[in-house]
Amino acid sequence: MTNCLVIGAGIVGMTTALKLAENGKNVTILDCKNKGQASNNAGGILFPLSPWNDSKFMQELCISGHDEYNKLFLRLSGDKKKSINFTKSNILIFGKNLISASKWYRNNNFVEIEYNDGRISNKEENIITNHKEFITIKDINLVDPRKLSEFLHKELKNKNASFIQMKVEDLNLFLKQPENNKYDYIIVSAGAWSNEVLNDKKVFLKPIKGQTMLFRTNKKIISNTLLFDDLYIIPRGDNKFLIGSTLEDVGFDESISNEAKSIFDHALSKLFSPSIKILEKEYFFGFRPFANQKPYICKSKNNERVIYNFGHYRYGILTAIASAKIVDSMVS
Ligand SMILES: Cc1cc2nc3c(=O)[nH]c(=O)nc-3n(C[C@H](O)[C@H](O)[C@H](O)COP(=O)(O)OP(=O)(O)OC[C@H]3O[C@@H](n4cnc5c(N)ncnc54)[C@H](O)[C@@H]3O)c2cc1C
Numbered sequence: 001m002t003n004c005l006v007i008g009a010g011i012v013g014m015t016t017a018l019k020l021a022e023n024g025k026n027v028t029i030l031d032c033k034n035k036g037q038a039s040n041n042a043g044g045i046l047f048p049l050s051p052w053n054d055s056k057f058m059q060e061l062c063i064s065g066h067d068e069y070n071k072l073f074l075r076l077s078g079d080k081k082k083s084i085n086f087t088k089s090n091i092l093i094f095g096k097n098l099i100s101a102s103k104w105y106r107n108n109n110f111v112e113i114e115y116n117d118g119r120i121s122n123k124e125e126n127i128i129t130n131h132k133e134f135i136t137i138k139d140i141n142l143v144d145p146r147k148l149s150e151f152l153h154k155e156l157k158n159k160n161a162s163f164i165q166m167k168v169e170d171l172n173l174f175l176k177q178p179e180n181n182k183y184d185y186i187i188v189s190a191g192a193w194s195n196e197v198l199n200d201k202k203v204f205l206k207p208i209k210g211q212t213m214l215f216r217t218n219k220k221i222i223s224n225t226l227l228f229d230d231l232y233i234i235p236r237g238d239n240k241f242l243i244g245s246t247l248e249d250v251g252f253d254e255s256i257s258n259e260a261k262s263i264f265d266h267a268l269s270k271l272f273s274p275s276i277k278i279l280e281k282e283y284f285f286g287f288r289p290f291a292n293q294k295p296y297i298c299k300s301k302n303n304e305r306v307i308y309n310f311g312h313y314r315y316g317i318l319t320a321i322a323s324a325k326i327v328d329s330m331v332s
Contacts (some may be wrong), residue, residue: 001026005183007119007168007197008310011145014152015320016309017035019328028183029156032167036209036256037317038191039145041286043212043234043244044085046141046318049113049227050097051070054313061319063110068321069141084151085144089235094120094134095228102135103208112138114297126221128273131228142225142234145317151162153251169199171306185331187307192287193253194296194310203296205311207252207287210279211260212244214284215268219275231267242269256283295319297326305330 002139006017009031021027046069048054048062060186079276081087105113114238116138119140121127156163158292168174171188190197192207226233234242261283268278289295291311300306310326312319 001329002184003182004028004185004187005030005063005180006187006189007031008190009149009153009163009173010037010191010192010316011042011149011152011190011320012191012312012316012323013187014156014311016187016189016213016327017326018152018155018159018185019321020331021161021323023328027156027159027161028163030164030166030168031086033165034193036056036192036207036252036287038210038286038288039149041165041210041212041284042145042317043232043235043242044143044145044148044317045091045225045232046143046160047091048101048318049139049232050230050314052100053293057294058313058315058319059108061295061322062225063108064322065112065179065315065319066141066191068145068325069318072319072321073141074078080151082159084147085142085149085237087142088139089142089225091137091140091227092120092123093133093137093227094131097227097229098133098135103294105135105137111140115136118187123224124224126220126273127271129271136224140225140305143317144236148317150236168281170198170199171197175305177192177302183305185305185307187327189309191310191316194289194308198205198300198308200300200302200303201292204298205289205291206249208290208313209248209287210245210251211248211255211256212281213261213264213284214240214242214282216240216280217280221272228271229267231263231269238297254285254288255327256285272278289316295323297323299330 006029051059195205295311296308
């Protein structure tokens with residue numbers, strides 16, 4: 001039986017591990033539990049939000065990622081969908097990215113899109129801002145990323161995959177240890193930390209920190225997901241909403257910044273009337289793996305047993321299944 005080791009138990013790593021296990025591979029997943037793991041701190045929008053900034057490869061991966069989740073939505077039982085908060089939502093886009101968004105979604109005809117020239121408050125009555133044009137994208141997929149992680153973990157356990165808590169400091173040294181000869185393939189999916197594992201000078205990868213705020217209000221403020229300027233708000237149920245997210249080139253800085261807090265407070269005060277009261281706030285952060293617009297999903301040039309699967313930046317949840325399929329095709 002083919003033995004695969006997946007380094008990194010984020011959503012990219014676990015989705016890949018599950019695909020390999022489903023196809024009969026013996027899978028081990030190794031993770032050191034880093035604090036800024038991107039997957040647990042993501043928004044969970046399974047839809048490309050500003051893909052026009054990305055490479056053609058990434059754009060296509062996002063579109064096939066969207067298709068893969070549509071298929072998964074049909075395949076999963078109601079209970080399983082509920083367990084990961086897998087739902088459909090409309091997304092309303094307004095603000096500074098409206099023109100780029102309209103053009104891109106029109107040219108890439110894979111979703112139903114409606115152009116609206118009325119006020120956004122006609123669709124969402126609690127919004128007070130005066131945007132007169134917006135687009136509605138119908139039936140995008142949403143998931144709760146923490147719950148998806150738990151789900152993947154459980155599915156992997158059911159497939160007899162092994163989990164080991166361990167940090168791989170240097171993959172070359174790791175592979176020199178005789179007990180690691182048993183692995184036929186090693187898939188590196190350590191997110192923003194992947195090149196700490198590999199130390200490959202040809203790889204360009206850095207963390208781009210994102211902060212979000214989960215807040216609870218005195219009443220339901222929106223029914224749809226909103227995307228405006230560079231922020232989104234996602235309804236999470238029980239009058240809870242997630243606003244995010246910042247894009248910060250600050251290395252692995254783990255602090256919750258006052259700047260992020262004021263970006264969120266300012267956006268909410270511009271969008272909603274003062275009668276909306278915020279009752280609770282909780283902040284999160286994660287490190288997106290940024291690889292200059294194109295993820296590394298390929299075999300290593302230095303070692304044919306090693307496969308790269310990282311650098312998914314803002315779309316790792318969306319593209320996890322599509323990426324897993326590419327990796328699976330490289331494993332015999
Ligand atoms: C605020 C925010 C919002 C986002 N929203 C969305 C969204 O709505 N939709 C979407 O598709 N994407 C979103 N993203 C992007 C998405 O979260 C990432 O692209 C994706 O989670 C990357 O997954 P990953 O598994 O590659 O990395 P991670 O989730 O970061 O996992 C990497 C894992 O590798 C482990 N690891 C690291 N180093 C080592 C080592 N040396 N040895 C062993 N293990 C190691 C870590 O502990 C970690 O568990 C968002 C990201 C952020 C930060």
